[in-house]
Amino acid sequence: MKTHLIDGQWCAGEGDAFESLNPLNQQVLWLGHGASAAQVADAVRAARAAFTGWALRPLAERIAFVERFAQCLREQAEALATAIGEETGKPLWEARTEVTSMINKVAISIRSQAERAGEQRGTDGSTCLSHRPHGVVAVLGPYNFPGHLPNGHIVPAVLAGNCVLFKPSEMTPRVAELTVQCWQQAGLPSGVLNLLQGGRRTGEALAAAEIDGLFFTGSSSTGAALHRQFAGRPERLLALEMGGNNPLLVEPVENRAAAVQIILQSAFISAGQRCTCARRLLVPEGRWGDELLRELVQTASAIRPGAFDEQPEPFMGTVISLHAANQLRDVQQHLIEMGGRPLLSLTQLRPGAALLSPGIIDVTALEALPDEEYFGPLLQVQRYQDFDQAIALANATRFGLAAGLISDSAECFARFHVLSRAGIVNWNKPLTGASSSAPFGGIGASGNHRPSAWYAADYCAYPVATLQAETLSAPPAVPGLCG
Numbered sequence: 001m002k003t004h005l006i007d008g009q010w011c012a013g014e015g016d017a018f019e020s021l022n023p024l025n026q027q028v029l030w031l032g033h034g035a036s037a038a039q040v041a042d043a044v045r046a047a048r049a050a051f052t053g054w055a056l057r058p059l060a061e062r063i064a065f066v067e068r069f070a071q072c073l074r075e076q077a078e079a080l081a082t083a084i085g086e087e088t089g090k091p092l093w094e095a096r097t098e099v100t101s102m103i104n105k106v107a108i109s110i111r112s113q114a115e116r117a118g119e120q121r122g123t124d125g126s127t128c129l130s131h132r133p134h135g136v137v138a139v140l141g142p143y144n145f146p147g148h149l150p151n152g153h154i155v156p157a158v159l160a161g162n163c164v165l166f167k168p169s170e171m172t173p174r175v176a177e178l179t180v181q182c183w184q185q186a187g188l189p190s191g192v193l194n195l196l197q198g199g200r201r202t203g204e205a206l207a208a209a210e211i212d213g214l215f216f217t218g219s220s221s222t223g224a225a226l227h228r229q230f231a232g233r234p235e236r237l238l239a240l241e242m243g244g245n246n247p248l249l250v251e252p253v254e255n256r257a258a259a260v261q262i263i264l265q266s267a268f269i270s271a272g273q274r275c276t277c278a279r280r281l282l283v284p285e286g287r288w289g290d291e292l293l294r295e296l297v298q299t300a301s302a303i304r305p306g307a308f309d310e311q312p313e314p315f316m317g318t319v320i321s322l323h324a325a326n327q328l329r330d331v332q333q334h335l336i337e338m339g340g341r342p343l344l345s346l347t348q349l350r351p352g353a354a355l356l357s358p359g360i361i362d363v364t365a366l367e368a369l370p371d372e373e374y375f376g377p378l379l380q381v382q383r384y385q386d387f388d389q390a391i392a393l394a395n396a397t398r399f400g401l402a403a404g405l406i407s408d409s410a411e412c413f414a415r416f417h418v419l420s421r422a423g424i425v426n427w428n429k430p431l432t433g434a435s436s437s438a439p440f441g442g443i444g445a446s447g448n449h450r451p452s453a454w455y456a457a458d459y460c461a462y463p464v465a466t467l468q469a470e471t472l473s474a475p476p477a478v479p480g481l482c483g
Contacts, residue, residue: 003032003173003197005180006039007046008190014039015198020173023089023318023354024307030087030174034198037205040165043194044209047136047163050191055133055161062159063110068186069155070106073099080178084147085308087172089318089354090270092309101148101436102179108436109155109456116457117160126469131461133161134237135212140203140226142217143320144273144375146172147179152452153215153239153460154193160460162213163192167206169218170199171320204229213237215459217452220373220399220445227448239450239459241275241441243373244401247394248278248431249416251387251407252288259406260295263379266404266431268303268358271316272377275446276402276424278431279374281360282390285383293360293381297344300358305349318354319376325354328376332359335380339365346378371397387412395421401442404431423451 002010013033020030035043054062073080077099084095117131137157141150146168157164168176180195196202207214207229213236216223223240230238248266253259266278283289306314319325325348332346346359359378363369369380384390394403403422405413413427423442424434434440434453441451450459 001032003030003177003195004035004039004043005184005193005195006043007050007194008184011039013197015202018170018199020087020171021321022086023321024350026322026352030177032173032197034170034202035167035196035205037201040196040202040205040209043165043196044136044211046191047165047194048210050189051133051135051161051163054163054189054192057161059159062161065186065188066106066110066155066159069183069188070103072182072185073103076178076182077103080147080175080182082309083175083178085317087174088143088146088320089308091306091313091315091317093313094270094317095308098145098148102151105148105151105155105436108454109159112454113156113159113457116455117461126467128466128468130464130466131160132464133157133461135162136165136210137162137213137215137237137460138165138167138206138209138211140206140214140216140218141166141168141172141176143169143171144270144275146175149217149241150176151179152456153217156456156460157215158188158192160457162460163194165194165196165206165209165211167196167198167203170197173197211236213239213459215239215241215452217241219243219375223448224445237459238448239452240448241450241452242399242401242446243275243375244399244422244442244446245279245371245373245397246276246399246402246404246422246431247280247282247397248404249282249390249394249406250284250292251405251409251412252284253406253408256288256292256295259292260299262406262428262430263296264300264303267379268300268316268377269430269432271305271319271356272358272379273319273375274432275373276432276434278404279378279380280393281379281381282384282393283381284390285385289383293343293362297360300344300360303358305355305357316377319356320354322352322354324376325356328356328359328374328378331374332361332378335361335363335366335370339363339367340380341365343381346376369396371399373399387415391416391419395419397421398445399442400444401446402426402431404429423447
């Protein structure tokens with residue numbers, strides 16, 4: 001199968017064979033071979049050859065290409081949403097929302113590029129600030145948002161004048177293929193965007209290639225490995241967007257039903273497979289907290305997971321694979337063996353399907369809570385005695401992506417906002433809510449201070465400061481220099 005796009009031509013892979021499976025029924029959705037190291041090198045050469053012409057195109061022309069890409073996405077929206085649903089297991093309502101986000105990203109990226117990477121002239125007319133593309137950059141995409149998240153790197157990179165090597169997750173190659181076909185239909189010149197399918201070997205070959213930058217979205221462990229691989233190469237830009245062990249702190253509030261809904265959407269939307277999902281719920285000791293947990297467990301028990309195209313539409317679908325489902329079941333058992341108390345057991349709902357029910361486990365009694373991101377519908381509960389202890393528990397993580405507070409007190413949020421170690425801090429909103437018109441990223445093991453979304457333009461180009469004059473004249477005289 002011709003599954004790679006190199007220099008405008010589709011070709012078969014020469015590397016390891018792999019396949020993409022429907023996580024609900026294990027049906028083969030995509031079958032092919034990964035790109036070999038030689039094919040990665042070919043793609044780098046193609047991108048390098050295309051760079052000069054692409055970078056020299058007027059910005060208005062580059063904008064026209066990405067706007068045609070957005071139009072193609074609109075025309076292919078339902079086919080792309082179906083592919084996302086089949087390959088990730090997320091319900092169609094959510095897959096359609098992802099496609100809409102992909103379309104909207106184009107206009108947002110154009111505005112961001114103008115604001116953050118446009119040209120500026122000083123008041124004296126001789127100083128100028130402009131931005132230049134890096135050259136050839138790699139984009140490594142995740143499986144949870146296989147269209148939207150790589151798109152958030154690719155669109156601003158192409159707008160800035162870079163040429164891109166795109167390696168999607170090996171779990172979602174079909175979505176990537178359809179997306180790149182839309183770029184082709186938009187008329188993007190050969191070599192500007194190259195698609196390299198594959199797993200770890202392809203990713204390692206790409207990171208080791210002669211590229212100018214790499215933009216990664218995925219796990220903290222893989223991001224750390226890339227950081228080590230780039231050690232001693234300061235000339236290469238690395239932008240890491242990784243996960244989090246995100247806390248959601250709840251105080252006694254009047255509208256407890258609303259608090260329950262925010263918690264459920266924070267923890268279990270996308271089957272818990274958003275990097276901003278709440279992993280730890282901090283609940284006050286005492287009667288109010290007991291009642292909150294009772295209502296939370298009761299409501300979570302009624303959540304109906306289902307197939308991506310099931311009617312009526314389910315709240316959440318599968319996790320990405322049977323392997324991921326089994327890992328989450330093992331994590332739950334491990335936490336129980338450590339002293340955790342299951343309030344609602346995560347269970348596999350169908351044999352041979354990666355379809356899980358939500359799990360809630362009280363881990364307050366654990367002496368040493370593992371500081372890990374469990375990527376799925378498993379919520380850990382920790383009880384606290386006072387607000388200062390709750391903030392300390394929230395910050396007791398090496399990650400720093402997202403943190404949230406449910407509270408009727410503006411004073412408490414002001415304190416929480418300042419003291420939280422996170423790049424996203426929400427108040428009385430689902431933790432999974434984020435705006436594309438704001439930066440997106442975290443600190444600690446969640447990122448390397450290169451947030452994406454509205455700030456993606458920052459790492460897609462570098463600033464150039466210029467002093468200039470249209471008319472040549474001698475500079476002011478300085479002592480000791482003969483004129």
